[in-house]
Amino acid sequence: MPVNSFENYPMSWKPNKKQLTPPLYRSIASLLEYDILNGYLAPNTKLPPQRELADYLDINLSTVTRAFKICEVKGLIYAVTGRGTFVTPNVRNAIFMADSDENKNSIEMGIINPLDHTNTLVTQAVKNIAEKDYLESLLDYRHPLGMPYHRMAAKKWMQRFNLEVPIENIAITSGGQNSFTLVLTTLFHPGDKIAVDTYTYPNFIELAKFLNIQLIPIDGDESGMLPERLDAVCSTNKLQGIYLIPSCHNPTAITMNMNRRKEIAQIINKHGLILIEDDVYSFLAPQDCLPISHYVPDKFVYILSIAKSLSSGMRVAFTAFANPFAEKITYGIFNVNVKTSALNAEVITELINSGAADQLIKEKREISKERNQLFQRYFQMGNPSENPLSFFRWLPLRKEWGLKSFEEHALTQGIHVYHSHRFLVKKDESLQFIRISLTSPKDANELDKGLRILKKLLP
Template identity: 40%
Template sequence: MPVNSFDNYPMSWRPVKAELASPLYKGLAAALERDILSGALRPGTKLPPQRELADFLDINLSTVTRAFKLCELAGLLRTVRGGGTYVAFAGEGVPSDGSEAGIDLAMINPFDCPDIIRETIRAVAAKGDFLMDYGYPLGSPRQREAGRMWMGTPDEVVIVSGGQNGMAIALSSLLRPGAKVAADEFTYPSFLDLAASLGLSVIPIPADEEGMLPDALREAGPFDAVYLMPGCANPTGLTMGVSRRLATAEAAGDALVVEDDIYSFLLPHALPSVGALARRYVAICSTSKSLAPGLRIGYMSFSPELRDPLVRGIYNINVKSSPFEAEVAAELILSGAADKISADKRKISAQRWAIADEYLPPVAGVPGLFRWQPTPFDCAAAEAEARRNGVRVLHAGRFAAVPGVSGDFLRVSLCAEPELSLRRGLTILRDVLARGRQGELIV
């Protein structure tokens, strides 16, 4: 029997031992997965310590450890060293390795243009050994000029190892634990995970069809920073127009604006950077979605007064990014190949969006790699039912900036599967949503 009494003891999760299937570690993992997918355990919830849960259930600590590990590998949990275990903000925390059967409409795996990339890699490989040394820790002049062209900025640009890496450098270099960061109510889960690991407090800001509301942002102050994705935001797909960008930059005031611009290549024409309109900013752009997933190169521009702490952060975290990959990206941009790749991806995205319109109610927005699909019933139940029918999607709660943000939506990826599989998946999802609308599902 348990060593301690748990009567009237607060615990975020209290599984019933008698209901766990055998073997116990798999039964516990299944119960945890069920409660996460049903929404009973919300994203960001801190789970009981493993030793405490083992005592509560009167089972071995190793059983709890194995169960948590299974859920972590499935992308359902995240562990913060020294800070405990939390329900992950997205089911995509661990990339799919193909072991899970079914149709993947969850992962964002942008379309490849392998022939152009392959030719460029061969050309860059012939340039010489200078691409393998420690020179130019911020990127060579040529590589940084390519970054300035790609971002369309007159400000200084430095090379980082992808968008996620750039965001980690910016947040850890410019903010301290306890800092308040305003963000969309539904936003990029990896930003939320990073903010939690750095001890940052996220303030959710409501949005309309153009994204974050400037008046709501102003009223939410004071805050230290604003994180936003102004073009084809993940997961909502919302895009800020020019006037909204100006108003948002003004509403941010003296706060740091962190602009994640990874999906703006999908826009039909360039729009001004929110960050560059703000008083203090860092803008981050990656090549993984716009050019090739394996090209882990990003570009960072910033207000001049932020240069020193950001450069120190790059040295401390990266030393430097891969010069070979940076040169491949530069060659693609300077040769014009990057523009062709992006144009091809916009064309394919529009085609996939039109396919989705055949099966699902239309949604507004720029045709992108994913869509934010309203559900006629509880979105967590919709995700669970779709998964039972062999289709993986992600419900809105996985993107909520804080627990309690409401909204019934599914993020449906249009780029992870071949067209025939996409059509099969959308057919199944359409039927799931129709059954839920007619009250045929128990939610």
């Protein structure tokens, strides 16, 4: 037993003793890594003295020393002689190091890796472009909305997913998040309200908070957002917009069917909402799906990021917009973006025009299908509206956990997953879930191992 009582003793970090499993030093290191990378320990936080922490945990000092050493090697913490041990001030570098293969102690099933091992075709496209005699023309400030033939490629790619838009209403942006920023800063104002699903894309949640835009959660069912609930909220609140991910909703993996899309579009038109349609997973949807934007031709912004479908590293998105928004969005691009890298856009254009893009998404769909079949050996898909090719799955937790306790516990067992609080818009923890990525494990064997661990954790 510890010599001292720590019940009311202030410590900057108190790991949960119940979550420690052998070998203890690795378990402590995993918990410390989790709390640093997820923001529970701020940069430059002074950690408890090793002897004090060992006393608190009732373990040998050498065990704590070994745990701290692991985190120090990863760049998560640093020691100053005579002063103590601190959380590194450069957490971004620490995250990069922690994600590298040589430092990884757990199977990644939290972050959605878009099967980047299929990048051979992208690499070949880059090599082809490097040999072109007009390469230098891609390195200037001309064409802030994108070079005309890049926008033609964007138009062609959008047609593949059943959206017909003139190139005058298309802009090339620096990825989906950049598009969201442009849209929220040009078409909305602080204090405006945007309808969203109860659980939605965390980066959109944080961006809205940053811009002081209020997100209004709308209840849904197995097919997605409920039109009657949206209508009711619009009737009692002045909403300006709505954000939806209909092809494969993040995090629930629901594909909104055509009837529901039409019903939602009717409410958008009725109340004059601005639709922000995030179709990053369009390539996983049935080929006959029409975007919601098709049904609201004067009220849409359609964002087609290529991060998941073609290349996460190129940071390109195709953004289409209705005529009434053209002037404001163009102004925003001129003054916020200046210009998206034409070199990146050239790579994506090369992929689209050569047919390599079609080959890429075909390969990704096949891999994702296989991984979903593996998932179904261990878990059932309870909702028939879930996309069968989804890169991720949404599983209920049948037992109440704290906001981060399940994530921490899973990490000590060797897998990294995300708890539903990360995606939750309203303050309601009565239902809890986890999102697991099927595409981040490096191969099917690693995914199988991760799923076996998860199956043991879920009663």
